[in-house]
Amino acid sequence: MKRDTIISIAKGIAIILMVIAHAEAPGWLCKYIFEFHMPLFFITAGFFFSTKYLHDEATFVKKRVKGLYIPFVKWAVFFLIIHNWMYDIGVLNEVYGNEQGGVLHPYSAHQIQQNLWNIFTAMGGYDAFLCGAFWFFRGLFVASILYLIIYKVVDSGISGFSGLSRISPKATPCLICIIMLLLCGWKTWEGLKVINLVQGGYRDMMGCFFFGVGFIFRQHVNGYRQIMSHKYMAIPATILFGIIVWFFSKYLTANMNWRSTFQQFLSLPVPAILGFLMTYNISRWLDASKGWFKRFLVYTGDHTLNIFIFHIISYKVVSLIKIWYYGMDIRQIGCHMVIHDHSQEDFFWILYTIAGVGIPLLGTWLWEKSKEKIKAYRASSVAQPQ
Numbered sequence: 001m002k003r004d005t006i007i008s009i010a011k012g013i014a015i016i017l018m019v020i021a022h023a024e025a026p027g028w029l030c031k032y033i034f035e036f037h038m039p040l041f042f043i044t045a046g047f048f049f050s051t052k053y054l055h056d057e058a059t060f061v062k063k064r065v066k067g068l069y070i071p072f073v074k075w076a077v078f079f080l081i082i083h084n085w086m087y088d089i090g091v092l093n094e095v096y097g098n099e100q101g102g103v104l105h106p107y108s109a110h111q112i113q114q115n116l117w118n119i120f121t122a123m124g125g126y127d128a129f130l131c132g133a134f135w136f137f138r139g140l141f142v143a144s145i146l147y148l149i150i151y152k153v154v155d156s157g158i159s160g161f162s163g164l165s166r167i168s169p170k171a172t173p174c175l176i177c178i179i180m181l182l183l184c185g186w187k188t189w190e191g192l193k194v195i196n197l198v199q200g201g202y203r204d205m206m207g208c209f210f211f212g213v214g215f216i217f218r219q220h221v222n223g224y225r226q227i228m229s230h231k232y233m234a235i236p237a238t239i240l241f242g243i244i245v246w247f248f249s250k251y252l253t254a255n256m257n258w259r260s261t262f263q264q265f266l267s268l269p270v271p272a273i274l275g276f277l278m279t280y281n282i283s284r285w286l287d288a289s290k291g292w293f294k295r296f297l298v299y300t301g302d303h304t305l306n307i308f309i310f311h312i313i314s315y316k317v318v319s320l321i322k323i324w325y326y327g328m329d330i331r332q333i334g335c336h337m338v339i340h341d342h343s344q345e346d347f348f349w350i351l352y353t354i355a356g357v358g359i360p361l362l363g364t365w366l367w368e369k370s371k372e373k374i375k376a377y378r379a380s381s382v383a384q385p386q
Helices: 006-022 027-034 037-047 051-055 057-088 109-122 135-159 165-190 198-228 234-251 262-267 269-287 292-302 304-326 330-334 348-383
Strands: none
Touching (some): 006 027, 006 037, 006 304, 006 348, 027 037, 027 234, 037 135, 037 198, 037 269, 051 057, 051 135, 057 109, 135 165, 135 198, 165 198, 165 262, 198 269, 234 269, 262 269, 269 292, 292 304, 292 348, 304 330, 304 348
16 A cells, blocks of 8 residues: 655655744744644644544553653753753853843753653753754643543543434544633633643643644545645645735734743634645645655655754754854854844855754664664674574
8 A cells, every 4th residue: 555645745844844943034934934833743643643542542652652752751861961061062151042142051960850850750851952842742742642531531421422422423523622722712811821731731732732633634634635636726725825824924923832822822723724734735746746855855754853853953063154154253053043143134044954954864864774784784694604
């Protein structure tokens, strides 16, 4: 059976857009990207959810632990270990930091231990400057498991009423999304926090909503493809989706900021969903093509976590070039995520994007090739007669 690579391409596009936005691209472009690129990851994750896990919860949780929790812990601990060393070699410093002027400091022994506890127990405590995108691991981990729990509760509740049991398969996913929207609206209206979730839980709860959107889309994807296969529908619809996203990015800006206001909450779902549909349509067209660009996007989409983990540290290579080009203070390499001076005037964001995507993928490719060679060598050694 031929593998459907449309979602991989969509994820590849989304991760490239994330790297562009983190590279401090022109403001209008960043605002546009922020409208939908992170929700897209939750939607694509929900696309692969299966109701079989309602009766096999252990398998689903194990997959989430293996695919999200363990990578998070491994790399959060790694960057915790090298945090103080980054100050010793100058990659981080106490002079240059984020755009607001905030900086980090070397950790004391007590801080290291506390961060270690936070990493394991709350999926927090990660290095804010080197691991700034790590919230996504926790967000998707919590959102997906929360979705499974709510699905079981809602589904059992609907099934308990004989008159509703027949519509349960269709009603449950929609009802879950409505519940999550109502909870997020309540949360942002009153400024409430989920005290046992780092950053208050907004990203995790909205992530659960978008996860549900992805599951609903999967149920109707064949019908959607059929509609979009009409020659007079796909292109105009995609352009319309893009225009609506642009309108929101200009007049009703929103993103998955953990401090989102009620207005920002209201402004997020429409451009996020339409941005996903726009990206999905583009991905379908690219999937129909052949050549290196499609293969690159599929490979990128299949290795998004590696880019999440390493794109910020990869930016430092370009920061060195920018420091040399402008004759800046070498300590500017400590800027998070990139050097802020001239960021809206030059085109270094393009180099940052190339490095942020290319270096993690190159490292991944080399690692995979080395494992293949080691495996082949071991196989040949076993096959040789004694």
